Amino acid sequence: MNRTALSELSAVAAVAAHRSFRSAAKELGMSPSALSHAVAALEQRMGVRLFHRTTRSVSLTEAGEQFLARVSPALREISAAMDEANTHRATPTGTLRINASEGAAMRLMNPVGYEFLCRCPDMKLDIVTDARMVDIVAEGFDAGVRQIGQVPQDMIAVPCSRAxxxxxxxxxxxxxxxxxxxxxxxxxxxxxxxxxxxxxxxxxxxxxxxxxxxxxxxxxxxxxxxxxxxxxxxxxxxxxxxxxxxxxxxxxxxxxxxxxxxxxxxxxPGLCLYYPGHRHVPAGLRAFIEVVREFSAEDLQRLR
The missing domain is CATH 3.40.190.290 (D-Maltodextrin-Binding Protein; domain 2)
Structure with a gap:
């Protein structure tokens, strides 16, 4: 698979996850027009339309849903392989996307988020605040931050604040x-x-x-x-x-x-960072968890 084909497949997966070319382009670090061109080029070569597009919404066609269902496992494997290779770097690289309520994000960033960016200068941290609970897997997030009682039972939770x-x-x-x-x-x-x-x-x-x-x-x-x-x-x-x-x-x-x-x-109850337990944990997320655990331990020590 050449680099262009892999880029196009990643573009399709990102647009499907966000249901938005603009949001997907932001995640991938490219312009919306370049992303739209990549998807259109793949559709033209395949001879099928993968997305329904209107001025207000983007959704997969039936062909698009079937196509994404087949290629998604391969994309996850490629991503996992790249993450594993990334562990051999001195510091991880890439983008870490976290969903949190506004209050949780404010508390997490100072000092955890700022310390993480200092330790991992090649990482980008993308925090999206949302009052509603979202499916972090379906919406393309690496992790979420909520009160422990709100964390889905199938997730791994790491405490990141006192009560x-x-x-x-x-x-x-x-x-x-x-x-x-x-x-x-x-x-x-x-x-x-x-x-x-x-x-x-x-x-x-x-x-x-x-x-x-x-x-x-x-x-x-x-x-x-x-x-x-x-x-x-x-x-x-x-x-x-x-x-x-x-x-x-x-x-x-x-x-x-x-x-x-x-x-x-x-x-x-205090806040928890949570992430899927059935997935490979990217190097960037592992580094973030280390910082969370370090500052959580300091919080507990101050209480003694």
Missing amino acids: VRFVVVGAPSYFAKHKKPRVPDDLRAHVCIRARLPGGAPYKWEFCRRGERVQIEVNGALTLDSPNLMLDAVLHGVGLAWMSEWAVATEIAAGRLVQVLDAWSEEA
């Missing part, structure tokens, strides 16, 4: 006008910044004290799904927010935010 608490915070300017809540039910009388679940429903704030569990569906004019936007809104005194302690610790320490209902805040 985290979710806390209620507000700006001093907000509390200058509103009385601090003493129990979770007091929140019903407050202006709150609501969080949206991936399905669109508002997230209920959860509390626990001495075994008593409470869920509150708070009121507020602003609903967001980004931790960064929520932090900005609460700092501006828009209302109270329920966020991970890690995300607001610096602001609390500096006095820019005030924490309330501390006795009702409980720990939630």
